[in-house]
Amino acid sequence: MSETLREIKELTDASYEYGFSTDLDTDIAPPGLTEDTVRLISGKKDEPEWLLDWRLKAFAAWKSMDEPDWAKLEIHPIDYQSLSYWAAPTQKPVLDSMDDVDPEIRDMFDKLGIPLHEQKMLSNVAVDAIVDSVSVTTTFKMTLAAAGVIFCSFSEAVQDHPDLVREHLGSVVPVRDNFFAALNSAVFSDGSFCYIPAGVRCPMELSTYFRINSQNTGQFERTLIIAEDDSHVSYLEGCTAPQRDENQLHAAVVELVAKDRSEIKYSTVQNWYPGDENGVGGIYNFVTKRGRAHTDAKISWTQVETGSAITWKYPSVILQGDRSVGEFYSVALSSKRQQADTGTKMIHVGADTTSSIISKGISAGHGQNTYRGLVKVLRSAQNARNYTQCDSLLLGSECGAHTIPYIEVKNPSAQVEHEASTSTVGEDQLFYCRQRGMTEEDAMSMIVNGFCREVFDELPMEFAVEAQRLLSVSLEGSVG
Amino acid sequence: MTATSTAEHQEIAGLTYPTKRDEAWRYAPHDVLGQLSFGLSVGSARQLPPAFDASISALEGPRIVLINGVVDAERSDLSALPVGLRLSTFEDARRDQPELLAVHFDSDVDLSTDTFTALNIAFGSNGAVVHVTGGHAIDVPVQIVDIALPDETGSTSCSGVVIHLEEGASATVVETRIGDGDFGGSNTRTTISLGDQASLAHIVLQDIALTQVHLGRVDATQGAGSVLRSHLFNLGGRYGRVDYGVRLAGEGAKVELTGLYLGMGNQVLDQQVTVVHAAPDCTSRQSFRGILDDESTGVFNGGIDVRPGADGTDAEQSNxxxxxxxxxxANTQPxxxxxxxxxxxxxxxxxxQLDTDALYYLRTRGIPEAEARRLLVGGFADQVVDTVDNEILRTWITERVRRHDG
Structure with a gap:
């Protein structure tokens, strides 16, 4: 083993800094999934009849579906009956201000670096924090309300804005879309809801923070963002989970609706617990994210995926309206025994639609990283344009990098380009940096960050810093 | 055994018929495939269209011709073989070179998932063996012609080709797959093994009738320092498909695969390529180009598979x-x-689509639009045709490609 390899190994063995768990009094449903579980969840949340019916329809659909097996992933069988589908920290039911939040939860978020205290807040970010299944708090509600923006937990939205929820829920990701989306539709617990009225530019970045705390629970949150005509919103999402030996399931659904001339920018830094170096524990992350862009609208997905034992995620854009734009920027890192099968789908329906895909995959340790993407140009999509670039970086000899793009073009005026490369960090590059006095780790970090720069540039500033840091932590000891 | 349909075979042999859910068969016309039938080769009672004879004799040199999976001795030419070349039928090889056939029939392919290969192994008992002994360079192209002339609608013939070049040998092999009839077609399988430093130029011309189906498979294993250059011209068939599986098993082996597919009408032209880098310092190039007119569909599913330890791999692919x-x-999956x-x-x-600027440029120079289009399309196709080194072969191919260009 060369020195480089040894260092790579050391770096990948770095520990997970968010692995603590917090002792919260939690209201947990007994394990198992039946129609009664669905009714229980719906009942706990005091949901209207139509939503229960919708959930039950999804549950019936889910029962008839099989787990997808086409991804390049080795998954231990998941026993859906051994999971608990409802876990909520018990606390005072109604919160008047941030000070009423359970101090233990507040401490937990402090440890995570989430600015829940408005007073302490430096950045202009409104946060909706979700622990296990339930939304704990939403900050900056007043400021947002003044602009007409609705930003609240999904449960609140169901109570306060039922018409909006009813109109859009499942309109982008139908209940039968796939196995995990159907499961989520049946048992989703909470999530974020965001509505930007016509012509409004959301005055601050919106953010959701997800945390799985309880043991043996699945987290199934649902995010719905609606941007009316001529509006604009930037949305951030972060995730962590405690270190546990069992695999925990996370199956979320995110739906974006971008009406005419609006813009939604959705950024994710995913840092769920990845499991240890032997592949024990870690989050199974099966996520369905999709947006529909109407005329002249733009949807942009940016993701930095450093966590999870398994990532199965393909944020997509349906370019429905003429001249709509879809973008996908991704950095996916798999080290230790992590497996990531991730990419995007760009479905060109309208004329003059444009999509671009920049994907950077990094494999280290025993990690397996797969880019899987679809660019589909329908007959109606006159003059559609796509550019795809997928680069993979291999740091070590035990890891794998795979690129599996699908390109389906049914309109001759389309211009579709796909480029991909796979390479390694050369000994000569490292030698050059070390010669100039950099430590091997700094050199590696610099090279890897340079490799990812096109994607980091798309992230809001605070997130970009966080992402860079995460990447170096995740690669710590793993890179030479 | 009489001819039975694919569905019946599936039941008999426990084979799984591919569906749209199988990655490699995602874009295939499954309704068409379902109507094919397979059975033991019995030759054909039909007259060969005169154009076929002209086409076969257009290329001089040794050849083996198979009609409906049965060797046609009259049209084959095994006389005056150059020193070092052994060209024989499966029947002869069973007696003289059984070890070469063993490689062909003990396929590594997962038969439970590849129905048509399984059927080929079951029914493709006839074929041709090209064997070049150590160090010999064979200058004249060896031609293998497979003709599908079904007597009954749907019947699909099976045959095989084995090419074995010993250490340091070199040769050129041209495989022509043609046919005539309302339906049915051919299912062929080629097994290539190249000894160390051997070099093979290999051409596959798939030009079956537009109403027929061709299912072809080429598996190659390469020794150290060997070179394989294979050129596919996938032109004919309602469904024309060729699967390549190349395994670079010896250090420093090189493979260059080029392909051209020209679709018109409702043709579906499908190329499935996997190049496995199993040894260090190997080089692979894949370059496939498609020109698709009318309601035709082109499919390219090409893989580069670099196994652990294959350091120094240099692989490129374009479609x-x-x-x-x-x-x-066009559906492409690199x-x-x-x-x-x-x-x-x-x-x-x-x-x-065609570059409108280039088209405009040509028109400003007084070239009529139709002619300008032909020039540009021809130029696009020539980049593949030009990879054929042998001039006689290049001219012969160009002539056949032009017929499809219209």
Whole structure:
């Protein structure tokens, strides 16, 4: 083993800094999934009849579906009956201000670096924090309300804005879309809801923070963002989970609706617990994210995926309206025994639609990283344009990098380009940096960050810093 | 045994018929495939169309001709073989070179998932063996012609080709797959093994009738320092498909695969390629180009598979498609699967239409639009045709490609 390899190994063995768990009094449903579980969840949340019916329809659909097996992933069988589908920290039911939040939860978020205290807040970010299944708090509600923006937990939205929820829920990701989306539709617990009225530019970045705390629970949150005509919103999402030996399931659904001339920018830094170096524990992350862009609208997905034992995620854009734009920027890192099968789908329906895909995959340790993407140009999509670039970086000899793009073009005026490369960090590059006095780790970090720069540039500033840091932590000891 | 349909075979042999859910068969016309039937080869009672005889004799040199999976001794030419070349039928090889046939029939292919290979092994008992002994260079191209002339609608013939070049040998083999009839077609399988430093130029011309189906498979294993250059011209068939599986097993082996597919009418032309880098310092190049007119569909599913330990791999792949009609369709899936770290792999894919600027340029020079289009399309196709080194072969191919260009 060369020195480089040894260092790579050391770096990948770095520990997970968010692995603590917090002792919260939690209201947990007994394990198992039946129609009664669905009714229980719906009942706990005091949901209207139509939503229960919708959930039950999804549950019936889910029962008839099989787990997808086409991804390049080795998954231990998941026993859906051994999971608990409802876990909520018990606390005072109604919160008047941030000070009423359970101090233990507040401490937990402090440890995570989430600015829940408005007073302490430096950045202009409104946060909706979700622990296990339930939304704990939403900050900056007043400021947002003044602009007409609705930003609240999904449960609140169901109570306060039922018409909006009813109109859009499942309109982008139908209940039968796939196995995990159907499961989520049946048992989703909470999530974020965001509505930007016509012509409004959301005055601050919106953010959701997800945390799985309880043991043996699945987290199934649902995010719905609606941007009316001529509006604009930037949305951030972060995730962590405690270190546990069992695999925990996370199956979320995110739906974006971008009406005419609006813009939604959705950024994710995913840092769920990845499991240890032997592949024990870690989050199974099966996520369905999709947006529909109407005329002249733009949807942009940016993701930095450093966590999870398994990532199965393909944020997509349906370019429905003429001249709509879809973008996908991704950095996916798999080290230790992590497996990531991730990419995007760009479905060109309208004329003059444009999509671009920049994907950077990094494999280290025993990690397996797969880019899987679809660019589909329908007959109606006159003059559609796509550019795809997928680069993979291999740091070590035990890891794998795979690129599996699908390109389906049914309109001759389309211009579709796909480029991909796979390479390694050369000994000569490292030698050059070390010669100039950099430590091997700094050199590696610099090279890897340079490799990812096109994607980091798309992230809001605070997130970009966080992402860079995460990447170096995740690669710590793993890179030479 | 009489001819039975694919569905019946599936039941008999426990085979799974591929569906749209199988990655490699995603874009195939499954309704058409379902109507094919397979059975033991019995030859044909029908007269060979005169054009076929002209086409066969257009290329001089030794040849074996098979009609419906049975060797046609009259049209084959095994006389005056150059020193070092052994060209024989499966029947003869069973007696003289059984070890070569063993490689062909003990296929590594997962038969439970590849129904048509399983059927080929079951029914493709006839074929041709090209064997070049150590160090000999065979200058004259060896031609293997497979003709599908079904007596009954749907019947699909099976045959095989075995090419074995010993250490340091070199040869050129041209495989022509043609046919005539309302339906049915051919299912052929070629097994290539190249000894160390051997070099093979290999051409596959798939030009079956537009109403028929061709299912072809080429498996190659290469020794150290060997070179394989294979050129596919996938032109004919309602469904024309060729699967390549190349295994670079010896250090420093090189493979260059080029392909051209020209679709018109409702043709579906499908190329499935996997190049496995199993040894260090091997080089692979894949370059496939498609021109799709009318309602035709082109499929390219090409993979570069770098196994652990195959350091120093240099692999490139490209697939470019030209759509000439509003209803034509291109599906491309360039895959990279990499499990070694000292590698340089690249792939690229494009789909587009004729460059309007180039068209305009030609028209300003007084070239009529139709002619300008022909020039540009021809130029696009020539980039593949030009990779054929042998001039006689290049002229012969150009002539056949032009017929499809219209």
């Amino acid at each position: 470019d498609n030209l759509l000439l009609s509003d209803r034509a369709e 895959r990279l699967e990499i499990l070694a770290d000292q590698v340089a792999c690249k792939h690229g894919a494009t789909v587009g």
